[in-house]
Amino acid sequence: MTFSALMAGCGGDEMPVAVLPEIDTSNPLLAEWTTPHATPPFNDIKIEHYEPAIETAIAVSRAEIDAIVNNPAEPTFKNTIVAMERQGALLNRIMGLFYNLREADTSDEMDAIALRIQPKLTALSNDVSLNPQLFERVKAVYEGSRRGLSHVDVKLLEDTYKSFSRSGAALADDKKEEYRKYTSELSEATLVFGQNALGATNAFAINITNEAQVAELPDFVKEGLAAEAKARGEKGWTVTLKAPSYGPFMTYSSQRDIKEKLYRAYNSRAMGGEFDNSQIIRNITALRMKIANLLGYDTHADFTLEERMAESADNVNSFLSELRTSTLDYGRKDYAMINEYAQSKGHKGDVMPWDWAYYTEKYKSEKYAIDDEQVKPYLQLDNVIKGVFLLAEKLYGITFKPADNIQVYHPEVKAYEVYDKKDLLAVLYLDFFPRASKSSGAWMTEFRGAKVVDGKETRPLVSLVMNFTKPTETTPSLLTFDEFTTFLHEFGHALHGMLAKGEYESLNGTSVYRDFVELPSQIMENWATEKEYLDLWAVHYQTGEPIPAELVEKIVAAKNYLAAYSNLRQLSFGMSDMAWHTMTTPYEGEIEPFEVAAMAPVQITPVVAGTAMAPSFTHIFSGGYAAGYYGYKWAEVLAADAYSLFKEKGIFDKKTASSFRRLLEQGGQRHPMDLYVEFRGHKPETQALVESMGLK
Numbered sequence: 001m002t003f004s005a006l007m008a009g010c011g012g013d014e015m016p017v018a019v020l021p022e023i024d025t026s027n028p029l030l031a032e033w034t035t036p037h038a039t040p041p042f043n044d045i046k047i048e049h050y051e052p053a054i055e056t057a058i059a060v061s062r063a064e065i066d067a068i069v070n071n072p073a074e075p076t077f078k079n080t081i082v083a084m085e086r087q088g089a090l091l092n093r094i095m096g097l098f099y100n101l102r103e104a105d106t107s108d109e110m111d112a113i114a115l116r117i118q119p120k121l122t123a124l125s126n127d128v129s130l131n132p133q134l135f136e137r138v139k140a141v142y143e144g145s146r147r148g149l150s151h152v153d154v155k156l157l158e159d160t161y162k163s164f165s166r167s168g169a170a171l172a173d174d175k176k177e178e179y180r181k182y183t184s185e186l187s188e189a190t191l192v193f194g195q196n197a198l199g200a201t202n203a204f205a206i207n208i209t210n211e212a213q214v215a216e217l218p219d220f221v222k223e224g225l226a227a228e229a230k231a232r233g234e235k236g237w238t239v240t241l242k243a244p245s246y247g248p249f250m251t252y253s254s255q256r257d258i259k260e261k262l263y264r265a266y267n268s269r270a271m272g273g274e275f276d277n278s279q280i281i282r283n284i285t286a287l288r289m290k291i292a293n294l295l296g297y298d299t300h301a302d303f304t305l306e307e308r309m310a311e312s313a314d315n316v317n318s319f320l321s322e323l324r325t326s327t328l329d330y331g332r333k334d335y336a337m338i339n340e341y342a343q344s345k346g347h348k349g350d351v352m353p354w355d356w357a358y359y360t361e362k363y364k365s366e367k368y369a370i371d372d373e374q375v376k377p378y379l380q381l382d383n384v385i386k387g388v389f390l391l392a393e394k395l396y397g398i399t400f401k402p403a404d405n406i407q408v409y410h411p412e413v414k415a416y417e418v419y420d421k422k423d424l425l426a427v428l429y430l431d432f433f434p435r436a437s438k439s440s441g442a443w444m445t446e447f448r449g450a451k452v453v454d455g456k457e458t459r460p461l462v463s464l465v466m467n468f469t470k471p472t473e474t475t476p477s478l479l480t481f482d483e484f485t486t487f488l489h490e491f492g493h494a495l496h497g498m499l500a501k502g503e504y505e506s507l508n509g510t511s512v513y514r515d516f517v518e519l520p521s522q523i524m525e526n527w528a529t530e531k532e533y534l535d536l537w538a539v540h541y542q543t544g545e546p547i548p549a550e551l552v553e554k555i556v557a558a559k560n561y562l563a564a565y566s567n568l569r570q571l572s573f574g575m576s577d578m579a580w581h582t583m584t585t586p587y588e589g590e591i592e593p594f595e596v597a598a599m600a601p602v603q604i605t606p607v608v609a610g611t612a613m614a615p616s617f618t619h620i621f622s623g624g625y626a627a628g629y630y631g632y633k634w635a636e637v638l639a640a641d642a643y644s645l646f647k648e649k650g651i652f653d654k655k656t657a658s659s660f661r662r663l664l665e666q667g668g669q670r671h672p673m674d675l676y677v678e679f680r681g682h683k684p685e686t687q688a689l690v691e692s693m694g695l696k
Contacts, residue, residue, distance in 0.1 A: 013076045015083055016067035021059045029053035029094050035407065037417075037427055039461060040097055040447060042407040047109045050098055054117050057091035058124050064088065065128055068137065075137035077149060081157050084138070085504050086453065095121075096447045103439045104431055104465045105410050111195055115188070122187040126180045129167030138164055152669045156504050159668075166295060166303070179294055186287040193270075193280050194622035198439055200275040201241045201616070204265045206258060209236035213255050218373050221248040223472035241266050242434045243441070244469050248480075251357040251372075263354035267611035271591065277615040278591050284621055286586035300581040301627040308628065309515045309672055313582055316630050319686070320574050323567065323633060324602055326690045330564030335604045338363060338562075353605055364561055370554040372480045378551075379484050380541035381432065381468065381477035387537035388491050391527055395657040396499065398425055410435075418498055426450075426460045426498035432477070434467040439618075442466040442486050444493035444510070444521075451505035460509065462497045464490045476541060481555065485528045492521035501665040508667040514628040516672035518635030519642065520664055526643045529556050530651050563693035565604070567633075572599040574630035576613070577620045581627040591615060633689075641688040642680055 025031040028044040030053050035041050064087035071079055102110050128134065142161040146154055164170075168179040207229060208214055214222055214237050225237035228245060232238055239249045239262060246266060250259055270277040288300035297303040301313040310316045335351075342351045342359040351359055365371040389400045399419045406415035412433055418426040429447075434440070447461035466486065471477040479487070493510060496517075500508035510517050527533045531552040538547040579598035580587075587594060592612045596603075619625040642660070649656045663675045677683060 013073070013078050015086075016071040016079060018060070018063040018067040018087075020063050021056065023056060023060070024052070027053050027056075029097070030056060030090070036403070036405055037424065037459070037461075039406050039415075039427055040409075042409045045097070047107065047113075050094070050110070051113050051117065053094050054091070054098070054113075055120070057094050058120055061088045061091045061124060062127070065131070065134065069131065069133045071137075075140045077141055077153060077157060080137045080141050081153075081160050084160055085156060085506060093448065100445045100447060100463060101409055103443070103445075104463070105435075105437045106198075106439075107437060114191055118187050118191050119184055122184045123180075125167075126183060129164055129169055130171075130176045130179065132169075135164050135169040152502060152504065152507065155669055156507060159506070162307075166307075168295065171294065175294055179291065182287050182291050182294070186284065186291070189280050189284050189287065190622045193277050193284065194439075194618055196270045196275040196277045196280070197616045197618050197622070200269040200273070201440055202436055203275065204269075205232070205238050205240045206261060207232075207234045207236060207238045208258070211236075213258065214253075216254060217249070217252050220373075220376065220469065220472070220475060220478060221252055223475065224248070224470060227470065227472060241269065241440075243467050244434055247357070248469075250354065251361045254358060256354065259354040259358070260352070264608070264611060267353075267608065267613060268615070270615035271612055277621070281580075281591060281614055281621060282587055285580050285583060288581065288626065289583060289586065298584055301578060304581070304627040308513050308631070310630070310634065313578065313627075316574075316578060316627075319634065320571055320578070320630055322686050323689070324571055326686065327564040327567045327693070327695060328602065328604075330695050331568040331602070331604050334562045334565035350606055353608055356605065360562060364558060368554050368558040368561065370551070370558055374551060375481050375555065376478040377540050377542065378538045378547040379479040379481070381471075381479055383537060383539065383541065384479055384484055384487060385430070387533075388487060390537055391488075391524075391533065392491070392495065394652045396495070396661050397421070398498075400428065403427065424459055426462050428494060428498065429461070429463040431463065431465045432468045433470045438465070438467065440467055442490050444490045444497065446497050446509065449497065449505040449511070450500035450502065450508045452503040460497050460500060462494045464494055466490065478541065481528070485525045488524040488528055489521045492524035493517075495524075496520040496664050496667070499661060499664045500667050502667060502669055507669045510667070512668040513672050514625065515631035515634040516638070516676075518632055519638040519676075522632075522635050522639035523643050523660075526639070526646070527651065529559050531556070532651060560692075560694035564695060567693065568602040568604060570633055572602045573613070573617075573619075574633060575599055575601065576617070577625070577627060577629040580614070580620065637684050637686050637689045638676060640692040641684040642676070643692075644688060645680060 023030050027049050028041050029049050033039065033041055064083075068080060068083045068087065073079055098110070098114075102114060138161055142157060146157070149157065168176055171179060205228075208225070214225065217225075222237060224245060225239055228240060229236055229238040239245050239258070241262070246262060250262065253259060269275075272278065285300075292298070292300045292303040295303060297306075299313065301316070305312050305316065310319065338356070338359050339351045341363045342355065345359070345362070347355065347359070361371060392398050392400075397420065401417045401419065403415045403417045406417075406427060408415055408429060410431065412435075413429055413431045416428045416430070417424060418428050431438075443465055445463050445465065447463060448458065450460045451458050466483075468479055468483050468487075469477055497509040502508045505511075529552075531549065534547055534552055539545060540547075576595055576598045579594070591614050592610070595612045595614050596607055614621070620627075620629055625631070646653060646656055659679050663679045666675060673683065
């Protein structure tokens with residue numbers, strides 16, 4: 001079968017037809033999927049299927065590109081721009097599985113395949129973007145008449161042209177070869193960076209056999225550590241650097257010597273040793289700079305920010321500085337407050353970073369009479385899922401149906417059909433618990449996006465991957481409040497994907513500017529502290545009693561606890577990112593002092609020698625947030641301002657929700673500031689965020 005959705009004929013404005021290579025349909029990755037909603041047949045897919053399928057799909061993509069290039073007809077929007085949008089469908093389908101599973105359920109074999117196929121994928125990308133005949137066709141359409149094109153068509157046309165020009169298409173031949181070399185090296189370096197970060201995270205653990213050292217821990221923490229030890233064939237309790245293990249131990253344990261070891265290990269991951277990323281960081285930043293220079297930009301940040309709401313490095317730095325000025329004094333007061341509190345409890349000297357979670361949790365418990373143990377019984381995972389689905393139903397009228405007939409990639413994953421009235425909106429996969437084969441953190445991804453081809457609509461396959469507290473032999477999965485807000489956050493991304501409407505997949509869902517993509521996720525976090533919402537579903541997992549009003553009030557009162565400190569911490573990550581990506585000459589020095597200097601303007605806790613986050617900062621060195629980490633704070637400003645309209649009109653107000661849904665549906669089809677102003681009525685200001693933190 002043909003996966004490129006091409007029409008017969010090649011004259012005039014008809015779509016070009018590719019002469020495809022032979023396709024081995026016995027390989028489930030290459031065969032037509034006859035599963036419900038054409039979902040991936042995970043039960044049939046084996047590790048040995050990936051590499052030959054990817055190589056075949058690359059060949060198919062090359063044939064499709066050749067058909068566009070060699071089309072004798074004059075270039076038109078349909079036979080060139082739309083054809084470009086549709087080509088690569090088979091490869092996109094396969095890579096949508098492969099890359100997502102490499103994060104959620106990887107193996108050594110998958111990592112090895114990734115290293116082998118990455119150069120081939122980079123070569124394909126370069127062969128497309130640097131093809132002079134193809135660029136000439138795109139350029140001809142771009143410079144021609146736009147009569148009859150919709151605003152979405154024009155956006156696709158402009159994006160396609162910019163994609164070529166920003167990928168070296170206009171370079172001289174010798175410069176194109178440099179571009180190929182640099183991008184190939186960069187793709188491999190970022191891949192290795194991520195593998196090293198995961199390897200370093202998995203490589204460290206502390207096994208505790210002295211029961212006295214865990215006696216003070218809450219039962220859920222001890223049970224989790226015991227389960228980890230048992231899984232490793234060890235006695236006692238084992239602490240790892242995975243979030244559900246590391247975080248609770250640092251929060252509830254008073255064992256400073258163990259915590260210091262954990263902190264130093266966590267904050268020096270991939271910094272030296274077997275999984276050292278130090279030189280890889282130097283290579284990545286140098287290569288990004290060289291690529292930017294080739295394309296006519298002084299720095300990687302200049303290149304990247306041209307396609308962001310912020311528009312320039314100066315604007316980003318001014319934005320970060322504005323938030324720093326508004327919150328620095330408050331952040332210092334936060335640290336002084338915890339320092340004074342710790343010393344009142346007998347702590348000697350200043351509070352160190354490995355003490356921070358312990359004393360902030362104790363202060364929170366005393367000041368607000370609330371801690372995770374009080375809240376967790378009301379946040380049983382199964383019930384939280386119902387609560388999150390209920391919120392989507394109340395806001396947007398969509399419903400969720402368990403789909404046991406849909407295959408999943410791991411036994412812990414659950415699939416749901418999502419409906420808008422009677423129409424299928426999407427398939428949603430939920431994957432909640434940590435495992436050695438899964439990267440840390442939480443994220444939303446898609447196996448397939450929304451699109452319309454020849455009048456036939458394809459709905460998205462969306463996946464949410466988390467690392468939440470696992471159930472034990474005696475207790476179901478009970479989420480911390482932070483885990484609950486993380487769920488809401490990622491679900492906001494999922495809504496962005498599931499509600500997408502539009503013909504072109506590259507303009508739908510989360511295919512938006514990086515500093516806009518976090519608005520739909522961050523705005524969802526606001527409902528986590530709304531009593532009106534929690535009262536609808538949050539009940540004690542044993543007694544069925546609704547969450548007490550006074551507990552909700554405590555949650556609300558504690559919402560802005562240490563908000564200034566947390567804000568400064570996020571600013572430090574953004575400043576580090578900008579420092580790495582505004583360099584005009586390659587950096588040859590040590591990683592640690594560079595990072596210390598970059599974060600100094602917002603550093604309020606003691607600096608710990610021998611640590612640095614950069615070697616494991618996957619967001620900017622192996623993810624898509626290079627020169628873009630500031631976007632989290634940028635989106636917080638958007639979200640604070642946007643949610644104020646819900647607060648004004650009602651947190652379930654149908655008119656407001658319908659207006660926000662229109663923003664979500666349009667994805668990247670329009671400039672994000674236009675979408676935002678259409679929803680809110682004005683441009684956002686940082687003061688909205690400062691006020692939302694209770695800092696007036």
